[in-house]
Amino acid sequence: MSVLLFDIDGTLLNAGGAGQVAMERVLFEDFGVSGPIHDIPAAGRTDRAITEDLLRFYGLPLSEEVWDRFLTRYFSRLPAGLGCTSGLVLPGVRSLLDQLQQDERLELGLLTGNFAEGARLKLQHFGLGDYFSGGAYGDAHLERNDVAREAWGLVKSWRPQVQPSDVWVIGDTPSDIACGKAIGARTVAVATGIFSIADLAPHQPDYLIASLEDRAWLDEVG
Ligand SMILES: [Mg+2]
Missing domain, CATH: 3.40.50.1000 (HAD superfamily/HAD-like)
Known part of the structure; x- marks a missing residue:
């Protein structure tokens, strides 16, 4: 067994990068931050760790309110992202x-x-x-x-x-x-x-x- x-x-x-694209869209379009993301590795890491790094990178607070809003927007944007990538x-x-x-x-x-x-x-x-x-x-x-x-x-x-x-x-x-x-x-x-x-x-x-x-x-x- x-x-x-x-x-x-x-x-x-x-x-096809849909997850990362959806996360970036949430940050740019829902949280209004701008500028390229660098030095945040994703492969093999947890979404919790990646997201905390992203929020910190843009100086956003790791509050429950920000966290809940990020997750809600991410899950609503991900399906569209999956639909338009070459996954x-x-x-x-x-x-x-x-x-x-x-x-x-x-x-x-x-x-x-x-x-x-x-x-x-x-x-x-x-x-x-x-x-x-x-x-x-x-x-x-x-x-x-x-x-x-x-x-x-x-x-x-x-x-x-x-x-x-x-x-x-x-x-x-x-x-x-x-x-x-x-x-x-x-x-x-x-x-x-x-x-x-x-x-x-x-x-x-x-x-x-x-x-x-x-x-x-x-x-x-x-
Ligand atoms: Mg993997």
Whole structure:
């Protein structure tokens, strides 16, 4: 019995920058700030951490009122952003999920830095919304390792007898590998995001693959 926890951006899909564009639109059009954003990395980080950095960058207060307004506007702008970018489901993903879903020994979940509602909107847009039992998200956590710890709690609630080594964390960044290791899970790094095989190799995932078309790692899942 295994539980597979998937990252979203760069792993299951490429949203064509829709999330970032929607965040920038909210800042420029709803909060009235201007000027280019720089030095705020996004890959592998939580939306909470990215958004806090953005608000700080523009000198906006991290108050509950600002936070609520930002989220409301972001979730209302994201669907339009998804509709007009050149996003795609990454190679092998749909057939892999179809295959895994048939296997009753497996449970599929999400371990992502996305806000939960952002994750739902992205997966729904690309027709991937129905594969997952649930997930841990980046709404409250600044550190991805804390998202992984929340995911582990969820895994235990789904399948109490599961051990950490029965859990697989599949993602496209060094942070995905690190957070999988933080909970004792096995890790699959896939070079379909901004990190290449050579970038990911030093972080020593259990499996390092070019895309989810490569299924050799599945021989160990069961
Ligand atoms: Mg990712």
